[in-house]
Amino acid sequence: MSGTAESEHYDVIVVGSGGGLIGAYAAASRGLRTLVIEKTEYVGGTTAYSGAGIWLPGNAAELRAGVRDDIDLGRVYLDAIVGDDSPASLREAFLTAGPRMIDELEKNPLFQWFEWLGVPDYFPEHPGSLAEGRTIFPPDFQRSLLGDLEPLxxxxxxxxxxxxEIDPVMSGGQALIGRALLAFMETGNGTVRVNTELRSLIVEEGSVVGVEALSEGVPVRLRAGKGVILAAGGYERNAELRGRYQPGITDEWTQGAPGNTGGALEAAMAIGADTHLLDESWFAPGLVVPGSRPVFYTSVWSGVFVNAAGRRYMNERLPYDRAGHEMLRMQRESEVSHIPTYWVFDQRQIANEKAFEGLPVAPSMRGWFDVERFLEAGVLKRADTLEELAAQIGVPAGALTETVERFNGFAQSGKDEDFQRGEAPWDLMIAQQVAPHTDGPNPCLGVVGEAPFYAVPIVLSDLGTKGGLRTDDHARVLRADGSVIGGLYASGNTMAPMSGRIYPGAGGPVGSSMAFSYIAALDLAGEG
Known part of the structure; x- marks a missing residue:
């Protein structure tokens, strides 16, 4: 860079500040002078938005709760669902590092003890799956404890x-990031620079020795004596890259943080890094909201999803990534449009307050689903009959009426003979949270029969892209020939996922991001 400022020297540079903060903390706590650079004005990335579920087989928190699990059972599950989409060596590294990482974090009072809350695995039909789940969560955290760090x-x-309004008590991803940031800074070896964008990697004799960045508009060279960890999220906010690798999927529907535009991925590719699964994302149905991005939303208890032909095509209660992939598969393989899908429901869904408020994956903000506002914006449709509703959303009236009548029969019998909604542990867990009125024995199946009737579009959203840089079991970035790029590591959505095309359970992205950031730090500290 022309006019670049004098170099600053560190042992380790972490690019990105979500799950990468765990790697930064692990490195700094081992005495390595560690710098975290963040492209935006805030640390936390998409992790700060999340519920901070952390999926890790055999972790201490689930064992304290009495869950019978270990890494061997986790291996059986991952091998069954991932297959050849990702190297077995990455799964093994993840399984080995996860429990060790949690044990280490829990020794620091700033992390306290993680909590197991019983969120089922997403593929109950496969061996090794746990109905109790392996997902753990950080405890809540008082925002005031961050002091001068809170605005970051x-x-x-x-x-x-x-x-x-910002709650004085941080929960979910807010709590995880707040705790990790404070722990990192209290090592005495940590530095954070926000508004600092990676522009390129500095390579000497084939190894990465630092980064060139734009910090507060000023070009800087930042040297890393031991290495650089790329933990900067995916490329979901980059329309050009999405068009290249995921044609037909817009960047306008993503839930990813604003800084996730793929700069770290492109910088590594520019020096010969190999990639894998760039066509993949952590998909999820997104309920369209007037004037905003869609809401990542899974609280359907009543009603059905229908395509442009007015027909159901999935269990509407599938775990979100499975539901998103099914939307995409049907869109690509069918002559009928499935994006948008329409969620069709009746007045009882509107009347059941819990069905729109307070779920972990719905906005923690009362009144967000304002019926009149949605109607005025043309997003929500309302009609006194299903035939009138079908006309408003442009689907065949006969097909929609037949679809709803068939579903209502399932609701009354308690068994969805078409898509088995309400049978899996995940389905039943969500149903218990919204505690709806039903007309039959299955809490996941509510009759659609009380006028007026409603429909709202569901689009293909995501929690971020998941394909990225190919790595080995030490999180070291690889070239296409399999050789290691010295000094360069990757984790999170900058890294091609150890879970391949699969989302194993709630907290898969966060758990994997934390684990491989930790693995990278161990290798940098000579403990890999």
Whole structure:
């Protein structure tokens, strides 16, 4: 860079500040002078938006809760669902590092003890799956404990989108990022630079020795004596890259943080790094919201999803990534449009407050689903009959009426003979949270019969792209020939995932991001 400022010297540079903060903490706590650079004004990335579920087989928190699990059972599950989409060596590294990482974090009072909350695995039909689940969560955290660091933490997603009040108690991703940031800084070896964008990697004699960045608009050279960890998220906010690798999928529907435009991925590719699964994302159905990005939303208890032909095509209660992949598969393989899908429901869904409020994956903001506002914006449709509703959303009236009548029969009998909604542990867990009125024995199946009737579009959203740089079991970035690029590591959505095309359970992205950032730090510290 022309006019670049004098170099600063560190042992380790971490690019990105979500799950990568765990690697930064692990490196700094081992005495390595560690710099975290963050492209935006806030640390936390998409992790700060999340519920901070952490999926890790055999971790201490689930064992304390009495869950019978270990890494051997986790291996059986991952081998069954991932197959050849990702190297077995990556799964093995993840399984080995996960429990060790949690044990280490829990020794620091700033992390306290993680909590197991019983969220089922996403593929109950495969060996090794646990109905109790392996997902753990950070305990809540008082925002005031961050002191002068508090303004650095990315605001909650509903604050950024809709101006929701910031809670003095941090939960979910806010709590995880707040705790990790404070722990990192209290090592005495940590530095954070926000508004600092990676522009390129510095390579000497075939190894990465630092980064060139733009910090507060000023070009800087930042040297890393031991190595650089790329943990900067995916490329979901980059329309050009999405068009290249995921044609037909827009960047306008993603839930990913604003800084996730793929700069770290492109910088590594520019020096010969190999990639894998760039066509993949952590998909999820997104409920369209007026004037905003869609809401990542899984609280359907009543109603059905229908395609442009007015027909159901999936269990509407599938875990979100499975549901998103099914939308995409049907869109690509069928002559009928499935994006958008329409969620068709009746007045009882509107009347059941819990069905729109308070779920972990729905906005923690009362009143967000304002019926009149949605109607005025043309997003929500309302009609006194299903035939009238079908006309409004452009689907065949006969098909929609037949679809709803067939579903209502399933609701009354308690068995969805077409798509088995309400049979899996995940389905039943969500149903218990919204505690709806039903007309039959299955809490996941509510009759659609009380006028007026409603329909709202569901689009293909995502929590971020998941393909990225190919790595070995030490999180070291590889070239196409399999050789290691010295000094360069990757984790999170900058890394091609150890879970391949699969989302194993709630917290898969966060758990994997934390684990491989930790693995990278161990290797940098000579413990790999």
């Amino acid at each position: 933490v990315r605001r909650p997603i509903w604050t950024e989108r809709w101006g929701a």
